[in-house]
Amino acid sequence: MRTALHALTDELRRLKTAGVKMVAVSDESVAALRRLVQARSRGVSVTALHDTPEPAESLAAPRAAAVPLKAYEPPAPVYTPMPPPKPVGEPLPPPPTVTLPAGDKQTRWNALLELVRDDATCKAHVRPGKKIVLGVGSVEAKIMFVGEAPGAEEELHGEPFVGPAGELLTKMIQAMGLKRTEIYIGNIMNWRPEIPTPPGEAQVGNRPPTEAEIRYCLPYLRAQIDVVNPDLLVALGATAAHGLLGFSAFKALGDVRGRWFEFGGKALMITYHPSYLLRPPIDNRKKRLVWEDLLKVMERVALPISDKQRSFFLDK
Ligand code: URA
Numbered sequence: 001m002r003t004a005l006h007a008l009t010d011e012l013r014r015l016k017t018a019g020v021k022m023v024a025v026s027d028e029s030v031a032a033l034r035r036l037v038q039a040r041s042r043g044v045s046v047t048a049l050h051d052t053p054e055p056a057e058s059l060a061a062p063r064a065a066a067v068p069l070k071a072y073e074p075p076a077p078v079y080t081p082m083p084p085p086k087p088v089g090e091p092l093p094p095p096p097t098v099t100l101p102a103g104d105k106q107t108r109w110n111a112l113l114e115l116v117r118d119d120a121t122c123k124a125h126v127r128p129g130k131k132i133v134l135g136v137g138s139v140e141a142k143i144m145f146v147g148e149a150p151g152a153e154e155e156l157h158g159e160p161f162v163g164p165a166g167e168l169l170t171k172m173i174q175a176m177g178l179k180r181t182e183i184y185i186g187n188i189m190n191w192r193p194e195i196p197t198p199p200g201e202a203q204v205g206n207r208p209p210t211e212a213e214i215r216y217c218l219p220y221l222r223a224q225i226d227v228v229n230p231d232l233l234v235a236l237g238a239t240a241a242h243g244l245l246g247f248s249a250f251k252a253l254g255d256v257r258g259r260w261f262e263f264g265g266k267a268l269m270i271t272y273h274p275s276y277l278l279r280p281p282i283d284n285r286k287k288r289l290v291w292e293d294l295l296k297v298m299e300r301v302a303l304p305i306s307d308k309q310r311s312f313f314l315d316k
Contacts, residue, residue: 092215095216100227109139116134122217125192127194132158133187133189137181137183141228143184143231144184145233146233146235146240148188148189148237149209168275184230190220208239209239214239230266232301233266233267233269234294235269235271237276241253241256245261245263245270253270258289258296288312
C-alpha cells in the first residue's frame with residue numbers, strides 16, 4: 001500500500017504543479033485511501049504508511065466524485081520585461097579617436113559623417129526611428145555656431161537647429177547679412193539626451209547633457225572644427241560654453257557672454273542660446289545683448305555692418 005500511496009500522491013502533486021484543478025480517482029485508489037483513513041482513526045501513524053501524506057480528508061471523497069485538490073493557484077503570468085530606460089549619468093566608454101582620411105574638406109566631412117553614424121555609443125542613445133545629428137552648413141564657413149544638443153525636431157530630421165530655436169537662429173544669421181547655408185552650425189552633442197520615458201512613449205522635453213556625454217561627443221565637434229577650419233566659433237548658451245571652456249570655467253553665463261575666449265586655436269565668442277530669447281519675457285533688451293555679441297563677430301570676420309544693423313533692437 002505504501003508504494004501505491006507514494007505513486008498516487010506523487011502523481012497528484014505532479015498534476016497540481018501542472019495546474020490541474022480536479023482529478024478522477026480510481027476505485028483502487030479510493031479503497032487505498034479509505035484504508036489509510038481507517039488506519040489513521042485506529043491510531044496508526046500516517047507517516048508510517050507514507051512519509052509525506054496528502055491531506056486524507058480531501059482525498060477520501062466518495063468514489064466517482066471529482067476530488068478537489070487544494071485551492072488552485074494559477075501560475076504567475078510570465079511577463080517579458082522591457083529593458084529599463086538607461087539611467088541618466090550611466091558610464092560611457094572613452095571618447096572616440098577620430099581619424100579622417102586625407103582629401104578635400106567635403107571628402108573629410110563625409111567620412112566624419114559616416115564615422116559618427118557608425119558609432120555604437122551614439123547609436124545606442126538614439127531611439128528607434130530617430131537620427132544621430134552632426135553639423136550642417138558650408139564646409140567653407142568662416143563662422144561656426146555651436147549649440148547644445150538635438151531636440152525632438154533635430155533628432156527626427158538628423159539636422160541641428162531645425163526647431164523653433166533654429167528658426168530664430170536662422171533669422172539672426174540673416175540679420176547679419178548672411179544665409180544659413182553660408183555658415184556652419186554644430187552641436188556639442190550628437191544625440192538627444194534621453195529622459196527616461198515609458199516604452200513606446202515619445203520623450204517630452206529635453207535635458208542638458210551630462211559632462212560625460214559632452215566629453216564623449218566632443219571629439220566629433222573638434223573634428224568638424226578641424227575640417228571646416230572656420231575663423232571663429234560662437235557658443236550658444238551655457239551648455240555649449242561649458243563644453244568648450246570646461247565645467248569649472250564659469251558659474252553664470254552672464255559672466256562670460258559677450259567676451260572672446262579661445263578653443264582649439266579658434267577665437268570663441270560666448271552668447272545666449274536662441275531658446276533663451278524665446279523664453280518669456282520676450283524683450284528687445286535680451287535680443288540686443290545677443291545682437292551686440294554678433295556685431296563683435298561680424299567685425300572680427302570683417303563683414304560689412306550698416307547703421308541700421310548697428311541699431312537693431314535698440315528701440316523698446
Ligand atoms: N538647441 C540646440 O542647442 N541645438 C539644436 O540642434 C537644437 C536646439
